[in-house]
Amino acid sequence: MCGTMIFGGAGAVFAGGDSAKQGTSVAAGTPAVGDTVYFGRYPQSLVNPANPEARPTTGTEGVDWVSQTVSLYYTSYTTSFKDPANGATAYYKVEPIAWRVLDNQGGKLFLMAQKALDAKPYHIDREDVTWETSTIRSWLNGYGASSNTGGNSGTSYTSDNFIGKAFTAGEKDAVTTTAVTNPNNPSYGTADGNDTNDKVFLLSYQEAINSSYGFNSSYSNFDTARRAQTTAFARARNAWASTDSSYFGNGWWWLRSPGTFSNFAAYVSYDGLAFSGGDYVGYSGIAVRPALNLNLTSVIFTSNTSGQWIATASDTPDPWEGDDGTGGDDGTGGDDGAGGGDGTGGDGSDITGITPPPTQAVQPPADTAPPQTAQDTTVTAPAKISVAKLAVGKGQVKITWKKAPAAQKIAGYEIRYKEKNAKKWKVKTAKAKATSLTIKKLKKGKTYQIQIRSYKVAGGKKYYSPWSATKTSKKVK
Numbered sequence: 001m002c003g004t005m006i007f008g009g010a011g012a013v014f015a016g017g018d019s020a021k022q023g024t025s026v027a028a029g030t031p032a033v034g035d036t037v038y039f040g041r042y043p044q045s046l047v048n049p050a051n052p053e054a055r056p057t058t059g060t061e062g063v064d065w066v067s068q069t070v071s072l073y074y075t076s077y078t079t080s081f082k083d084p085a086n087g088a089t090a091y092y093k094v095e096p097i098a099w100r101v102l103d104n105q106g107g108k109l110f111l112m113a114q115k116a117l118d119a120k121p122y123h124i125d126r127e128d129v130t131w132e133t134s135t136i137r138s139w140l141n142g143y144g145a146s147s148n149t150g151g152n153s154g155t156s157y158t159s160d161n162f163i164g165k166a167f168t169a170g171e172k173d174a175v176t177t178t179a180v181t182n183p184n185n186p187s188y189g190t191a192d193g194n195d196t197n198d199k200v201f202l203l204s205y206q207e208a209i210n211s212s213y214g215f216n217s218s219y220s221n222f223d224t225a226r227r228a229q230t231t232a233f234a235r236a237r238n239a240w241a242s243t244d245s246s247y248f249g250n251g252w253w254w255l256r257s258p259g260t261f262s263n264f265a266a267y268v269s270y271d272g273l274a275f276s277g278g279d280y281v282g283y284s285g286i287a288v289r290p291a292l293n294l295n296l297t298s299v300i301f302t303s304n305t306s307g308q309w310i311a312t313a314s315d316t317p318d319p320w321e322g323d324d325g326t327g328g329d330d331g332t333g334g335d336d337g338a339g340g341g342d343g344t345g346g347d348g349s350d351i352t353g354i355t356p357p358p359t360q361a362v363q364p365p366a367d368t369a370p371p372q373t374a375q376d377t378t379v380t381a382p383a384k385i386s387v388a389k390l391a392v393g394k395g396q397v398k399i400t401w402k403k404a405p406a407a408q409k410i411a412g413y414e415i416r417y418k419e420k421n422a423k424k425w426k427v428k429t430a431k432a433k434a435t436s437l438t439i440k441k442l443k444k445g446k447t448y449q450i451q452i453r454s455y456k457v458a459g460g461k462k463y464y465s466p467w468s469a470t471k472t473s474k475k476v477k
Contacts, residue, residue, distance in 0.1 A: 030104060030109070030296060030301060031101045031104060031109060031301065031303075031309045032101065032104060032307075033101050033102065033103060033104060033213070033214060034100070034101060034214055034307070035100075035101045035307045035308065035309060036098050036099065036100060036101070036114065036307060036308045036309070037098075037099045037101060037109065037111060037294070037301075037308075037309045037310075037311050038096040038097065038098055038099070038308070038309070038310045038311065039096075039097060039099055039111070039167075039171065039294065039299070039310075039311040039313075040096070040097045040166040040167045040171055041094050041095060041096055041097060041166065042094065042095065042097050042117055042165065042166050043065075043066045043068070043092040043093065043094050043095070043233050044092065044093055044094075044095040044115075044117075044231050044232070044233060045092065045093050045095065045231065045232055045233075046084075046090060046091070046092055046093070046232050047059075047065050047091040047092060047093050048091070049082060052083075052084040052088070052090040052091065053084060053088050053089060053090055053091075054091070055067075055091060056091055063094065064093065064094055065091050065092060065093055065094060066091070066092055066094060067089050067090070067091055067092075068089070068090055068091075068092060068233060068236050068237070069087065069088070069089055070083065070084045070085065070086055070087065070088045070089075070090055070236045071086060071236065071237065071238050072085075072086050072235060072236065072238070073235070073238050073239065073240045073241070073285050074240075076243070077235055077241065077243075080241075080243045081232070081235065081241065081249065083232060083235055083236065084236070090236060092232065092233045092236070096310075097113060097117070097166060098113070098114040098115065099111035099112060099113055099114060100112050100113075100114050100214075102207075102213040102214065102291075103212070103213060104296075107295065107296050107297060108176055108293040108294060108295060108296060109293065109294040109296060110213070110291070110293055111291065111292055111293070111294055112203060112289055112290075112291040113289045113290050113291070114228075114229075115228055115229050115230070115231050115234075115289070116228045116229065116230045116231060116234050116239060116251050116253050116287030116288060116289055117162075117231065117234060117287075117288060117289065117290065118162070118233075118234055118237055118239075118287065118288045119234050119235075119237040119238050119239035119284060119285065119286065119287050119288065120136055120139060120237075120254075120284070120286075120288050121135070121136070121281060121282045121283060121284050121286075122134055122135075122136050122254055122265040122281040122282075122283075122286070123135050123136065123148075123149075123150060123263075123265075123281040123282060124150040124151065124155060124282065125149070125150055125151070125281075125282065125424070126263060126280060126281065126282040126425065126427055127149070127263055127281075127423070127424045127425065128261075128262035128263050128423070128425075129149060129262065129263065129281055130182065130191070130192050130193025130194070130258065130262070131180070131182050131192055131193060131196065131201075131202075131256045131257075131258075132182070132193045132194050132196050133147075133148050133149045133193065134148060134150075134256075134265075134281070135148045135150035135155055135157070136202070136254065136288070137196070137198065137201070137256075138150075138155065138156075138157045138161075139157045139160070139161050139162060140161065140162045140163060140198070140200040140201065140202075140288075140290060141157075141161065141162075141163055141198050141199055141200050142157055142158055142161035142162075142163050142164050143156075143157055143158070143161075144156045144157070144158050162200060162288075162290060163175075163199060163200050166290075167313075168313065170313035171313040172199070173298060173313065174294055174295050174298035174299050174311075174313045175199045175200070175292050175293070175294060175295070176199070176292075176293045176294070176295045177197050177198065177199055178197070178198060178199070178201060178292070178293045179195065179197055180195060180196045180197065180198050180201050180256075181195050181204075182194065182195050182196065182204070182256070182257075183204065183206060183257070184258070185205070185257055185258050185259065185260075185266070185276055186205065186206065186276065187276040187277070188258075188259070188260050188261075188276070188277070190258040190259065190260065190261060190262055190264075191258065191262070192256075192257055192258045199292060200290050200291070200292050201256060201290075201291055201292070202254055202255055202256040202288070202289070202290070202291060203255055203256065203289070203291050204255060204256050204257045205219075205255050205257035205266045205274060205276050206257070207255075208226060208255055208268055208274045209274055216272075219273065219274040219275075219276065220273060221272065221273070222271050222272045222273065223272035223273075223274075224272060225272070226268050226272040226273075226274060227247070227250050227268075227270065227271065227272045228250060228251060228253050228268070228287070228289055229249045229250060229251070230249055230250070230251035230287055234251070234287050238284050238285055239251050239285060239286075239287045240252060240270075240285035240286070240287075240461070241270075242270040242271075244270075246271075247270050247271055250270035250271070251270055251286075251287045252267050252268065252269055252270055252285070252286045252287060252461075253267060253268050253286060253287045253288065253289045254266075254267050254286050254287070254288060254289075255267055255268065255274070255278075257276070257278075258278070259275075259276065259277050259278020259279065260277045260278060260466065261467065263280065263281055263425070264277065264278040264279060264280060264281065265278045265279070265281050266278040267279060267286055279462075294311065298313060299311040299312060299313050300312045380463075381456070381463045381464060381465055382404060382408045382410050382453075382454045382455065382456055382463070382464070382465035383404070383405075383408065383465055384453075384465050384466045384467075384468060385401055385402065385404055385413075385452060385453065385454055385465060385468055386401065386402070386452070386468045386469060386471075387399055387400070387401055387450055387451070387452050387468055387469075387471040388400045388401050388402055390450065390471055390472075390473045390474075392473055392474045392475070392476055392477060393438075393476075393477060394476075394477045395440060395441060395442050395443075395444065395476060395477070396438055396439060396440045396441075396442055396476070397417075397438070397439050397442060397448055397450070397473045397476065398436060398437070398438045398439075399415055399436060399437050399438075399439070399450055399452065400435060400436045401413070401435060401436070401452055402435070403433075403434075403435050404432075404454045408454070408456065409456055410432050410454040410455060410456050411432055411455055411456050411457045411462075412429055412430060412431055412432050412434075412454070412455060413429065413430040413431075413432075413434065413437075413452060413453065413454050413455070414427055414428070414429055414430075414452070414453055414454075414455065414464070415427070415428045415429070415430065415437055415439075415450065415451070415452045416428075416450070416451050416452075416467070417439055417448050417449065417450045417451075418448065418449055419443070419446050419447070419448060419449075420446070420447045420448065420449050420472060442476045443476060444476055444477065445475050445476065446475065446476055447472055447473050447474065447475050447476070448472070448473045448476070449470050449471070449472050449473075450470070450471050450472075450473065451467045451468050451469070451470055451471070452467070452468045453465045453466065453467045453468060
């Protein structure tokens with residue numbers, strides 16, 4: 001599928017070519033804040049919801065559909081959302097991406113994906129990290145191992161990334177390189193490192209509460225504009241999704257800002273709250289809503305429905321063509337895959353002529369019922385605890401702490417440790433009834449720094465106490 005993209009149902013054919021680079025507008029004007037722009041393509045809905053494991057007999061593998069080994073956050077999603085079962089190989093349509101316009105000025109459109117297109121950890125290691133050194137930034141932009149600290153010496157995303165799968169070469173040219181500012185966390189002062197220059201990025205916490213972009217300026221508001229529907233493919237990639245009738249299908253999505261600590265990142269909740277405290281960067285159940293700036297002079301805009309636009313760039317091969325049908329994924333349901341869908345899909349008969357969803361399906365999620373009260377939906381994190389005693393033995397350190405009060409209803413503890421002055425922490429867990437843990441196989445003659453925190457589970461999500469003060473052991477025997 002090269003050059004010309006046909007959107008079935010609309011009865012229009014939008015061709016690429018040099019004219020696209022001239023910025024000719026088929027419809028008068030350009031998109032306004034709140035409008036929807038279709039640009040790029042990504043795997044989204046199930047090809048055949050009634051039989052998701054049936055290999056499509058129409059369309060082209062890797063162009064019109066991809067396969068994915070399913071890894072659901074909860075197995076109950078097979079009932080709630082009619083998702084395929086864990087371990088199944090299901091088939092998903094490659095469809096136009098719907099973007100919400102956040103701003104239109106300076107010859108650029110500031111866009112954010114309408115839906116959560118994927119599920120990825122912010123960073124593949126549980127370590128202190130900034131946006132600049134995170135693996136999610138490298139995955140979004142196709143950067144090499146030198147751009148992040150994931151793994152032993154960085155992880156390369158040059159052949160498995162979002163930008164390379166979502167856009168043709170001409171479309172990538174139309175996405176401008178943005179000077180991404182990375183301010184410190186406004187609540188906790190956590191540093192977010194250097195500013196960066198990226199084509200694709202995540203919103204910051206400050207941008208997610210910016211009223212000029214259509215969001216409520218209060219982080220604690222149950223803002224419908226901040227809510228995002230998960231897609232069927234994102235859920236197959238382990239994205240968490242709400243089954244509450246008031247927020248059905250909504251998920252969490254990452255912000256690029258740091259959280260309470262340098263190994264936390266901020267996120268937006270399923271109900272529209274913006275959490276500056278965030279969650280562990282290694283958490284795999286939080287989804288991704290990419291953002292970018294689109295050069296208005298590099299695309300043709302066509303609109304035949306109020307508030308909806310199609311942006312067409314130059315005539316180049318589709319990035320999905322010639323793919324093996326996995327969307328750059330290894331079929332394991334891990335964190336390196338692509339796209340998602342809303343589970344509504346077709347019957348496999350219309351995948352060669354893709355129709356942009358109707359207006360009501362691409363506006364901010366229509367789950368606008370009055371939210372529950374904050375008392376009903378807000379969970380209080382456990383109180384801070386402390387390490388009571390460290391006992392050094394032969395190649396080991398025993399950590400003792402005072403059990404958290406029963407009223408806090410904690411589910412367990414996390415203990416992290418590292419050699420003194422080392423960069424990376426290692427993490428151990430303990431059950432709620434435990435009051436001690438012994439860490440073994442430690443290096444003789446080394447001292448270790450240790451912290452502890454507790455956590456509770458509510459609504460399928462963990463809520464953590466702050467980390468304790470650091471306690472340093474004597475030299476290991």
